Amino acid sequence: MNRSLIISGKIIAMLTLVLGLIGTGCNQGKRSGTVSDEFEASGTLDPETQEQLNTAKRIFYSLPSPLETAMLIKNAGAEYDEMLMNPTANTDRYITSKSKALNLGIYSTDLSYASLFDQTQATLNYIDAAKEMADGLNILDAIDEETIQRLEEHINNRDVIIDIISETLMNSSSFLKENGLESTASVVLVGGWVEGLYIATNLVNEYNLEGNKLVERIADQKLSLDIMINLLEESAEDQDAGEVLADIRELKAIFDKITIEQGEVTAVEDPETNITTLKSESSFDFPQSVFKELKSKVLEIRSSYIS
Amino acid sequence: MNKKGILFISVVALLLALPAALNAQCKQFAKNTCKANLEPYQHDGNYHAALLIEGEEAELYKTFYSDRNYRVGVCGAGNLDDIEFKVVDTRNGKVLYDNSLNNFDWKWDFKLESSQQLKIMVKVPISDIDVEEPEEGCVAIMFGSMNN
Numbered sequence: 415m416n417r418s419l420i421i422s423g424k425i426i427a428m429l430t431l432v433l434g435l436i437g438t439g440c441n442q443g444k445r446s447g448t449v450s451d452e453f454e455a456s457g458t459l460d461p462e463t464q465e466q467l468n469t470a471k472r473i474f475y476s477l478p479s480p481l482e483t484a485m486l487i488k489n490a491g492a493e494y495d496e497m498l499m500n501p502t503a504n505t506d507r508y509i510t511s512k513s514k515a516l517n518l519g520i521y522s523t524d525l526s527y528a529s530l531f532d533q534t535q536a537t538l539n540y541i542d543a544a545k546e547m548a549d550g551l552n553i554l555d556a557i558d559e560e561t562i563q564r565l566e567e568h569i570n571n572r573d574v575i576i577d578i579i580s581e582t583l584m585n586s587s588s589f590l591k592e593n594g595l596e597s598t599a600s601v602v603l604v605g606g607w608v609e610g611l612y613i614a615t616n617l618v619n620e621y622n623l624e625g626n627k628l629v630e631r632i633a634d635q636k637l638s639l640d641i642m643i644n645l646l647e648e649s650a651e652d653q654d655a656g657e658v659l660a661d662i663r664e665l666k667a668i669f670d671k672i673t674i675e676q677g678e679v680t681a682v683e684d685p686e687t688n689i690t691t692l693k694s695e696s697s698f699d700f701p702q703s704v705f706k707e708l709k710s711k712v713l714e715i716r717s718s719y720i721s
Numbered sequence: 722m723n724k725k726g727i728l729f730i731s732v733v734a735l736l737l738a739l740p741a742a743l744n745a746q747c748k749q750f751a752k753n754t755c756k757a758n759l760e761p762y763q764h765d766g767n768y769h770a771a772l773l774i775e776g777e778e779a780e781l782y783k784t785f786y787s788d789r790n791y792r793v794g795v796c797g798a799g800n801l802d803d804i805e806f807k808v809v810d811t812r813n814g815k816v817l818y819d820n821s822l823n824n825f826d827w828k829w830d831f832k833l834e835s836s837q838q839l840k841i842m843v844k845v846p847i848s849d850i851d852v853e854e855p856e857e858g859c860v861a862i863m864f865g866s867m868n869n
Contacts, residue, residue, distance in 0.1 A: 453778065453805055453844045472771055472779035474862065479766040482866070486786060489868055576763060583766025584756070588748045591768065630787075634836040637784040641838070644782070679810050679837060681817040689790065689830045692817060696835035 475645035477603040477638060479583055480519060481576070483610030484526035490628040492617045494531035499524040500609070500720045502543040507721070511551060512654035515598045516719045518547035519605025522583060527613060529575045537575060541565055541582075548586055551598065556585040597649030604642065604658050605719060611635065612716040615709040623705060632708070633698045636669040661715045668708045673699040747772060751861035755796035758828070762792040762865025769862045773845045775801070775855035781841040781862050782811065787833050792865045794828045795820075795843055798858030803827075805844045810837065832869060 478486070500520050508514045525540035545557040561582060568574035590599035614632050623629045642662055649655035677695040684691070751770040769781055785791055797804035803825035808818040817839070818829050841862055848856065 453807075453842070472773065472777070474769045474779065474781035476767055476769060476781055476783035476864070478784070481763075482765040482767075485763075485866070489788070580764045580766040581752075584748075584752065584764070584768045587766070587768040588751075588770075592748065627788075634784065634786060637836060637838045641782050641784065676812070676835060676837070678813075679815065679817060681831075687830075689832060690818065692831060692833045692837065694833075694835050694837070 475641045475648075477600075477642055477645065478607055478610070479603065480522035480606035480610070481526045481579055481583060483523055483606060484530050486631050487527065487610060487614050487617070487628065488530045490614075490631045492614065492628050494527070494533065495613075495617065496528075496533070496536060498613045498616050499527065499536070499540070502539045504720060505543050505546045508547065508550065511598065512601065512657070513719070514547045514550040515601040515654065516605035516608075516658075518544060518551065518586065519602040519607070520609040520716075520719065521547055522579075522602075523606040523609040523613070526576075526579055529572065529579060532570075532572060534569045537569065538566065541579075544582070548582075551590075553586050553589045556589060557582045597652035597655040600645050600649055601654050601658050604646070604662065607635075607638075607642070608661075608712065608716050608719060611712050615705075615712050618705070620702060620705055620709065623700060623702060629700060629705070630698065632705075633672050633674065633700050636672055636674060639666045639669055661718075665708070665711060665715070668704060668711055671701070671704045671707075747859040747861070750798060750859045751796070751863065755794050755861040755863045758796075759792055759794055759863060759865035762790070762830075762867050764863060764865050767864065770859055772857055773801075773843075773860045774857040775845050775847045777845050779843045779860065779862070781843070782838065783841070783864070784836060784838045785833055786836045788869050789866045790830065790832045790869055792828055792830050793841060794861075794863045794865070795841070796827055796861045796863070797845065798860070800856050801858040801860070802846045802848055804860060805846055807842045809840045809842055811840045812838075 500517065502521075505517075508517050521540055521544040525537060525544055528536035528540055541557060541562060545562070548556045561578060565575060565578050568578070586602065587599050590596065590602070611632065614628055618626060618628050618632070639662065643659065643666065646655050646659040646662060650659060675697045679692050679694040682691050682693055683689070747770045748768070751768065755770075756764050771779065773779060793806075793808065795804050795806040804827070805825065806820050807816050808829065808831075809816055818831070820826050820829065823829075843860060843862060845858075845860060
C-alpha cells in the first residue's frame with residue numbers, strides 16, 4: 415500500500431470520527447422509544463431512513479424555570495422576604511461546577527423573585543451573583559456587560575427586566591445543551607426549583623394550610639417530580655446529576671404522601687378569544703405533618719446547596 | 722507542514738465548527754421566530770429546540786398550572802413543511818388539541834381549571850415531493866404564560 419493511500423485512509427477515519435461527533439453535538443433532547451401511531455403517515459421515506467426514525471424519538475422534559483417558579487410564588491399571593499434569598503456575599507463559596515450550577519439556578523430564582531416584586535437594588539445584586547456563577551461555568555455571553563447595562567437602564571420597567579431575565583435563562587440553557595452539558599443544565603434547573611420550594615414553604619403559615627393558594631402550588635410540584643427524575647436519570651452517569659437525583663428522590667418520597675385527585679380533562683374552546691379552557695375538577699390532601707416534613711427536608715437540601 | 726496536512730486541519734476545523742454554527746442558528750431561530758411571537762405571553766426562559774428531519778417525532782413533558790394562561794408554540798424552520806403537534810393528557814393519552822384540525826396553526830392558547838402534566842407531541846411531516854435526502858431543520862417548542 416503506498417503512502418498516499420495510508421494518509422487518505424487516516425483522513426477518512428478522522429472525518430468519520432468528526433462526523434460522529436457532529437451527530438452527537440446536534441442531539442438535543444434524548445432519542446428513545448419508538449415513533450408513535452398518533453400521527454397519520456404524511457408521505458414516504460426510503461426504508462432505511464424510516465427504520466432509523468422508527469427507533470428514534472426526541473424526548474424533552476421541561477422543568478419549571480426559575481422565572482416560572484418565581485411567577486407562581488408571586489401569583490399565589492405570596493409576599494417578598496429578602497431574608498429567604500441566598501445572600502449574594504456567598505458567591506465566593508462556590509468552587510465546584512456542581513455548586514456553581516446549583517447556585518446559578520438558586521440565584522436566578524432569587525433574581526426573578528426580587529424583580530417581580532420591583533426590588534431594584536436586589537435585582538441588580540442578584541444578576542451580578544448569577545453572572546458570577548455563569549462565568550464560573552464558562553457559559554459565554556449568557557449574562558454579558560451589555561445585558562447588565564440594559565438591566566440598569568430599564569431597572570424601573572418590570573416587563574423589560576423580566577424579558578431580560580428570560581433571555582439570560584434561555585442563553586444559559588441553550589449554551590449548556592449545545593455544548594453537551596445537558597446534565598449541568600438540569601442541575602441548574604433543579605437548584606432554581608429547590609430555591610422556589612424553599613421560599614414557598616417558608617412563606618406559608620404551617621398552622622393554617624387551608625385555602626392557601628401557595629400551599630396548592632407547593633402540592634402541584636408533585637406533578638413535576640417524575641419529569642425531574644426522568645430528566646436527571648438521563649444524566650445519572652454524571653456524578654453531580656446523580657447526587658442531585660438522590661436529593662430529588664428523597665423529596666419524592668414525601669410528595670408521594672400528598673394525595674391529588676384529578677378528574678377527566680375536557681377541552682372547551684372560546685370561539686371569540688380562541689382560548690381553550692381545559693376543564694377538570696381536582697382536589698388535594700396535604701396533611702400538616704407532611705407539610706412540616708417537606709419543609710424540613712427542603713431546608714436540609716437547600717442548606718447543603720448554598721453552604 | 723505539507724499541503725495535505727493543511728487541508729486536513731482545515732477540513733477538521735470546519736467540521737468541528739459546524740455543529741456549533743448549526744446549533745447557534747437553531748437558537749437564533751428559536752429566539753427570533755418562536756420566542757418573539759409568544760407575545761403578549763411571557764416566555765418562561767426554557768429552551769427546547771433541536772434539528773429534526775422529515776418524518777421525525779419529538780415529545781415534551783411539562784406541568785401546567787391552574788389560574789394561568791399559556792401559549793405553546795411549535796416552530797419549524799422554513800425548509801420544513803408545517804409542523805404537526807398534539808397536546809395530550811399524560812394520564813390517559815386523551816388528545817386535547819390537534820393542530821392538524823386547525824390549519825396547522827403553530828401556536829395554541831389555553832388555560833387550566835386545575836394543574837396538569839401534559840405531553841406535547843410533535844412531528845415533522847414528510848414532504849410530498851420525492852427527494853433523495855429528507856430535509857433537516859430546526860424545530861423549537863416554547864412556552865409563554867400570563868396571569869388569568
